[in-house]
Amino acid sequence: MMRTAADETEVYRLIPRLKAFTVKGADVQPGDHLYQYKHQAGVRVGAMWCGRVPGGTEWDRYRVNFRQADFPWGYGSISPLVEYPVQRSGVYVEGWSPEDCDKRRNELFEELRRVELDGEDAELRPIFDPDRRTYSVQLWKAGELAATHGTTDNFRYSEEPLEAIDAFLSEQGITRAITDDEAFRVRAGLKYARGGMEWAAFTG
Known part of the structure; x- marks a missing residue:
């Protein structure tokens, strides 16, 4: 797509957008688009909570609800130590703190x-x-x-x-x-x- 002068404006740079990177399961956040497997479609992460392991007595700190596209919410678990590719909405301006970005964007x-x-x-x-x-x-x-x-x-x-x-x-x-x-x-x-x-x- 052809870039225009508008693409370089301060307003444009400060619009939240999805950014792809890799994080450990312990750092996954609600709202992330997460890819559990190499060839699997991304799923949207909903609430995360601590719950019992299905069929056991141990506690699982990383129970998650997932949603793919417009399908109903499902339930699953992620490993806190495994790295997952995610896409996260946020503001990314080099040299700016998230707080400064939010303040200026508003x-x-x-x-x-x-x-x-x-x-x-x-x-x-x-x-x-x-x-x-x-x-x-x-x-x-x-x-x-x-x-x-x-x-x-x-x-x-x-x-x-x-x-x-x-x-x-x-x-x-x-x-x-x-x-x-x-x-x-x-x-x-x-x-x-x-x-x-x-x-x-x-x-x-």
């Missing part, structure tokens, strides 16, 4: 509510209407609402408002096209405004 996501246009006294505010289930983008100038892109367009998907955003801005006196970075932040802001599965799919 700040940036809050900033997605207002996307300032460089060189213009204007900003775009991504909006999702839960009653109509439609998206729109408000244009604010000098702190006041100037116009709304999508009032009558019935945008059902978060990508649709961006298809004619330049024409909308031109009608409002902003003649330059929005940059790749601005477009990415508006699109992210629309998904953030929707929340739920739309936002989870974007950041997961």
Whole structure:
């Protein structure tokens, strides 16, 4: 897939994503996608607890519920000393602690509510209407609402408002096209405004 300028933005780098690595069973966490065997499909790890070994009296500290794709949850056990390939969702920025990543990411996501246009006294505010289930983008100038892109367009998907955003801005006196970075932040802001599965799919 072709990379764009948006791929290098701070927002993009701080979006949680799956990373693959190997950990011992003792370090497996709920939410991990775990591969028990070389040719087995990955399973999602659910709750982990201490329980009796089936048919015995010993305690097994690594009882786990697994789920593969949309199949029902099953039960099993992992060894604390065996290494397992896992995929884990998280933020990975070189030189940053997880705490710093979380703090900065949350700040940036809050900033997605207002996307300032460089060189213009204007900003775009991504909006999702839960009653109509439609998206729109408000244009604010000098702190006041100037116009709304999508009032009558019935945008059902978060990508649709961006298809004619330049024409909308031109009608409002902003003649330059929005940059790749601005477009990415508006699109992210629309998904953030929707929340739920739309936002989870974007950041997961």
